[in-house]
Amino acid sequence: MFVINCPYCGERDQQEFKAGGEAHIERPKQPTELSDDEWAEYLFMRKNIKGVQFERWNHAHGCRKWFNMVRDTSNDEIKLVYKMGEKPPLE
Amino acid sequence: MSANLRVQSSEYIDETHRVSFRFNGKKYYGFKGDTLASALLANDVHLVGRSFKYHRPRGIMTAGSEEPNAIVQVNDNTNRTEPNVRATELEIYEGLEASSQNCWPSVNFDIGGINNLISPFLPAGFYYKTFMWPASFWEKYEFFIRHSAGLGKSPTEKDPDIYDHRNIHCDVLVVGAGISGILAAKNAAKNNLKTLLIEEKNELGGATIYQNKEFNKIDNQSSSDWIKKEINKLKNINNLEVKTRTSVAAYHGYNYLLARENLTDHLEKKDKNNKIRQRLLKIRAKKVILATGALERPLVFNNNDRPGIILSTAVKKYADFFGVKCGEKNVFFTNNDSAYESALCLHNRGINVDAIIDIRNNSNSKIVKATEKAGIKIYWSHTVVDTKGYRRLNNISIMKLSNDGMTVTGNKINISCDCLGVAGGWTPAVHLFTQSGGKLKFDEENNIFLPNKYPSDQISVGSCNGSFNLKEIFKEISIKLKEFLRIEKTDFDNFDIECEEETSKRNIWLLPADKAIGKTKPFVDYQNDATAKDIKLALREGFRSIEHVKRYTTTGMGTDQGKLGNMHALGIIADTAGVKMGELGTTTFRPPYTPLTFGTIVGRNVGEYFDIFRRTAMNDWLIENKAEFENVGQWKRGWYYPGNGETMNQAVQRESKAARESAGILDASTLGKIDIQGSDASEFLNRVYTNAWSKLAIGKCRYGLMLNEDGMVYDDGVTTRLEENHYLMTTTTGGAANVLGKLEDYLQTEWPELDVYLTSVTDHYATASVCGPNSKKILKKIFPDLDFSDESFPHMSFKEAKISNIKCRVMRISFTGEHSYEINIQASFGKALWEKCIEAGKEFNITPYGTETMHLLRAEKGFIIVGQDTDGTMTPIDLQMDWIVSKKKYDFIGKRSLYRSDTMREDRKQLVGLLTDDPNIILEEGAQIVSELNQNPIQMLGHVTSSYFSPNLNKSIALAVVRGGKDMMGKKLFIPMEDKTISVTVANPVFFDEENKRLNA
């Protein structure tokens, strides 16, 4: 059970949060222009990395805010949390 | 009467307080402070159970939580019965009743014991190999296995006890209150760190409190005197909380640990009542210090499992701590110095020790010299090759070991004895460390696995980290604590320490006998009856991975998780396969460390708190009027009103007719309600629903269908435009929370530029839905000032209204196809509103109806229920709801997916109506639909999603999803059931009032 540092509320127990899958997948602005394959890429294809992964999390039983998290899935170490709209770190 | 083996008084046993208890029906006496194991030994009871597979007689083997044999059922046939309790941990109390597990019909005559005689035919994997075929025999096997397998009995009555959970946050958690844990906890607390010290036993101090006084000294006092003083001082330390009888069950990531605190298990029955029995501690620790100690290893030799063969330190603990001798004629068998301390302890107390059999060639340590001086005979480089005695050990045979330790030589010497203390060295208790994700390294010199890489802010200290003697412990803790807690000094940096130090080592995982291994029984896992030859067989049969060998032989798979024998199993595999133990790895230790009761796990979440119910404001009225309830999500919804003893079918038929003939009323409060405000609210609705919203006039309502991005129907409901920038959205009852979550997600992450605010108001309003041809007349009575003309208040519109001074929102919307109103009022007035409607409707025979009638009425109209007629694979096109999908809108959630090649297939399952040829046959929901009966294999076209007998049409109706169903109108299909085949005809799903005349009736 992680302790997650919500960017709005501070450290809270993992129970208050909901995971929301891979981060930084932007919804296409003009879906109708996309081929089936391009749309499928957005819709279905997700990485599932053993190692450092960028994820979306929601403080569902708290401030209800979505935010991003960098987590090492091999040992659950949370390296960073940052707000929606902020750029992912390069390293 | 059996012999009394209590030999001396002990400060830990209260001999003024006699306690009576029953074991296997017979009455015995012990003293307050005894465990069931020590009390049984004192009463000369040695046979306490049977092994799992061969049903061999087994006795007490340890004095702690690692006990594999002395597993008992406590208080059988009472509501407090509990299986798999370790007699070595169970503190006796007046009236305790315990019985052996694994024995059927009794411990002394055990029918499964026949397995022992046929054991050559019960090798590893026997169960897998034998009980597989023929399949039809399984029931017989199962009866046999369940009766003779010793899994204990689960309680059949309600648990009378109370359980509790507690969250604890601390700076430092110390697990284990042996000397290492006490030193660590004391220094952490003294340095202003909030510290919690947890110990599974009821006494602090571990083995140090009865350590040999002559050879072990701290600060010029005997270690036992020193530690007792330290324990007394703990009470006066601020910041330190000590919990005894508390066992850490699990160590998760981020230093989150679960521990079970035992509060009443040691109390008499009369003192247990109305107290919390066990408490689950949920601990978040900034830092964790594991001082979990080490477990003594047995030795693996032929017939090493007889009652009377006990770990050497357990023999010592029973004598020193409980004042009980385990036998009259004691012999020790060892590969290290531990047995000598035990032997000297017995000798000094006047208990007879006949010999020590040591597989080493010699040892020059002080304690060995002292033992020799005491006149105890030592057989160097000898091993035990066999033991005798069925219900209790009476004899052992020893032989000389060859230099390589692989064989035995010379003559067999028989030694008569009734207790053999075995000492196979020490296994650091790294279970919690590995649970936390820690990685181990193998120490070749000492044949132990030690903590290597720490995954969180934690350290292991003391013997669980390989520091076995006092000098090592003090040195290690002094260095490590300073670094770990960032403190300048500890209380004991410059202490003078004297201790026993081992000078000679020899380790043989499987000791040889004078017979071929196939003719011996060297047990590795006592509880599951896995022997060394089973492990060798598994390797011969090709198993290589330690995890596979474990499962095939069941080694380490008992309730004790093989705490005693796992290392031997690994060693034997390594030796046989010719690999190094470090390369082999270990099996995974899984939580809980010792079994947990279900009560502890669920805590207070039992009975009505098991799953919290949500109830509407009208709930009490529904109960008073004998409604049956249905669970919808967490809600309790009125299902139907059987009133004067009607069946469900009778009630639903009556309610359905009344709603269409005059008036019905439904509690619709559970529908999700989301208040939407902001200057971009209309644009937002445009993006989340499939239809257009910009042009919806203020005061109007519209039905909307919400898709997932994959194009599949996700939710539906009516949304009302209350003001220019203010909407009230309704969702399905079950979908409310998820819809809000999904909308928030899009708002926050994809469309942050939109000025929209979402608030859940589901619980803020109660909703009464009044329908039927007389609904308008009823509403007029409730709201006499309101204009109900079709011009002023048409279908799909909304008005603000008041009852007295209470504001209401009235929507003229319909889910039944009838002229219908939904009145929303502040929830606290919900019941009053409901009663007012009932009162006003009396003259029209207003009939309350529940969800079942609602489902029937909407099915007559062909309205879908998301989640019943859809299953996450249905697009609006599949539902024949093309009309609701805007062609003009550039985008909405899921739009692009409606044009994927797969979603455009003609042969997708599509929603259709079904009419049975015999109008009285009601289809089963979920029944499969086919077009050909003689196909092989028969092709399934789809299934029935909703099915009812319609009292208004006087025939059976159904909705179904059928492959290519859109083009099958009028086609005959078949529904094969177990006992008959039903013919149906595909029909329009709108069965009733296709022209919607009744909405304005």
Ligand SMILES: [Zn+2]
């Ligand atoms: Zn938050």
